[in-house]
Amino acid sequence: MKERKFGSTDLMISEIGFGAWGIGGPAMAGDIPIGWGNVNDAVSTRALETSIDRGINFFDTADFYGLGHSEEIIGSALGNSDKVIIATKVGHRLAKDNSIYLDYSKKHILDACEHSLKRLKRDCIDYYQLHSAKVEHLKKGECVEAMEHLKEQGKIKYWGISLSTYDPFPEAEFIMKNKLGSGFQLVFNIINQRALKLIEDAAKEGFGIIARMPLQFGLLTGKFSSKSQFASNDHRQFRLKPEVLERALDDLDAAWQLCDNYEISKTALSLSFILSFPEISTVIPGIKTPAQAIINSTDIMRLDRDDRDFLVELYNTQLQDLLKFMEEKEG
Numbered sequence: 001m002k003e004r005k006f007g008s009t010d011l012m013i014s015e016i017g018f019g020a021w022g023i024g025g026p027a028m029a030g031d032i033p034i035g036w037g038n039v040n041d042a043v044s045t046r047a048l049e050t051s052i053d054r055g056i057n058f059f060d061t062a063d064f065y066g067l068g069h070s071e072e073i074i075g076s077a078l079g080n081s082d083k084v085i086i087a088t089k090v091g092h093r094l095a096k097d098n099s100i101y102l103d104y105s106k107k108h109i110l111d112a113c114e115h116s117l118k119r120l121k122r123d124c125i126d127y128y129q130l131h132s133a134k135v136e137h138l139k140k141g142e143c144v145e146a147m148e149h150l151k152e153q154g155k156i157k158y159w160g161i162s163l164s165t166y167d168p169f170p171e172a173e174f175i176m177k178n179k180l181g182s183g184f185q186l187v188f189n190i191i192n193q194r195a196l197k198l199i200e201d202a203a204k205e206g207f208g209i210i211a212r213m214p215l216q217f218g219l220l221t222g223k224f225s226s227k228s229q230f231a232s233n234d235h236r237q238f239r240l241k242p243e244v245l246e247r248a249l250d251d252l253d254a255a256w257q258l259c260d261n262y263e264i265s266k267t268a269l270s271l272s273f274i275l276s277f278p279e280i281s282t283v284i285p286g287i288k289t290p291a292q293a294i295i296n297s298t299d300i301m302r303l304d305r306d307d308r309d310f311l312v313e314l315y316n317t318q319l320q321d322l323l324k325f326m327e328e329k330e331g
Contacts (some may be wrong), residue, residue: 001055001297007208009158009182011126013085013270015275016297017058018051019212019284023073024066026233029100036068036286037234039315041073043289048077050290052084054297059190060185060210060284062089062131071119079121087185087210088116089131089162092145104130104137109146113155122299128156129185132163135170144180158182162210166327168195176205183208190255191216191248192323193315203279211274211283215267219248222256222266244329251322253316258307268299273311276303 003012009188022036023044032174048059059078061070071088078084090112095101116125128150137143147159160183163171168186175181184202186195199209215221217236226246230237259269267285267310274283285296 001057004281005208006127006158006205007183007203009208011085011158013058013162013282014056016056016271016300017053017060017210017282017284018056018293020059020061020070020074020284022286022288023047024061024070027065027069028098028233029094030098031234032100033235033237034064034269035233035235036288037231037283040290041098041140044073045077046290047287047293048074050293051287051297052078054293055298057083058085058087058282060087060212060286062092062129063112063119064089064092064131067094067217068115068119071116075119075121076110076263081125083115085126086122087127087129088120088125089129090116090148091133091137102133102137103134104140104143106142106146106149108286109143113150114138117155120186124154125156126158127183128159128275130159130260133171135174138171138174138180147181160184162186162212163195165192165213166194166323168198172198172202176202176207181207183210183281185210185212187211187213188274189214189216190220190252190311191319191326193312193320194323196277196312199277199279199306207326208281209279210257211280212272214274214283214285219245220252220266220270225249239330242291248322251318254318255311257312258303262299262301262303264299264301265295267295268301269303270302271296272299273308274300275300276308281295304311 001014006013025039026035090109091104093101093103150156160181162185165187188195217239287293
């Protein structure tokens with residue numbers, strides 16, 4: 001497993017990280033599933049241990065994943081080890097009516113950090129992220145003040161922001177203009193390449209880049225058909241509707257020819273495409289089982305520039321229309 005420097009920080013993180021949303025297990029915000037279905041904590045623990053064995057040292061979670069359960073599993077398995085780098089997020093909580101509430105008040109962030117530290121069994125969080133804060137929150141300033149305060153206290157080393165799936169630009173531009181934080185977490189994959197110019201600009205400014213959703217909810221693994229269905233407590237049941245699956249499977253055919261050229265799986269091609277951009281610090285596929293830890297860290301390579309450019313052009317000519325279609329269906 002190779003490592004890359006996270007922006008201008010002193011963190012050296014594995015190219016493949018551990019996306020820990022899934023191990024949080026099923027959780028609901030009202031009637032909205034905010035987890036990935038049922039999990040087995042013993043299996044999740046083995047997945048974490050297997051990832052360590054595979055050279056993965058970067059683990060990304062959030063206090064909202066499983067309403068804290070993801071952090072608890074990581075804390076139990078990894079504790080205060082200095083051999084791993086832990087990133088978590090703050091800003092989402094449940095309101096009194098059980099709906100999702102964005103809370104970027106200074107008080108909430110300071111309190112939430114204490115709870116995350118306890119669940120993670122750590123003295124310090126390596127990288128603390130605002131969980132999709134908006135420009136209005138950043139301008140108000142409480143969240144920025146809280147992050148800087150936590151950094152001064154030594155409770156976090158660095159902080160950044162997780163950006164919107166479909167429109168990451170306003171918040172990223174505000175952060176860069178005001179020279180705040182150390183990194184961005186954003187969506188970047190074969191289907192969603194909207195953030196490519198942002199990635200290039202941010203890297204030049206010294207920001208670390210975490211690429212999330214590299215497999216587009218599993219769509220880029222090749223394991224789904226147009227008839228695939230998801231449980232009612234699985235977040236994907238409203239992301240990957242039948243009409244989305246059918247169109248995506250057709251539109252992606254052209255991309256998969258490269259799998260034969262490199263003799264690798266669709267998963268490996270999807271992850272390798274992202275890491276073929278040197279500006280990316282790490283990619284965080286979701287991992288729930290030891291098998292997924294192995295699959296997501298096998299046959300990772302740099303694509304030839306022509307092949308990388310072919311996938312960029314495929315996005316420009318075809319896949320960006322698919323992305324718009326997916327966005328509309330989620331609306």
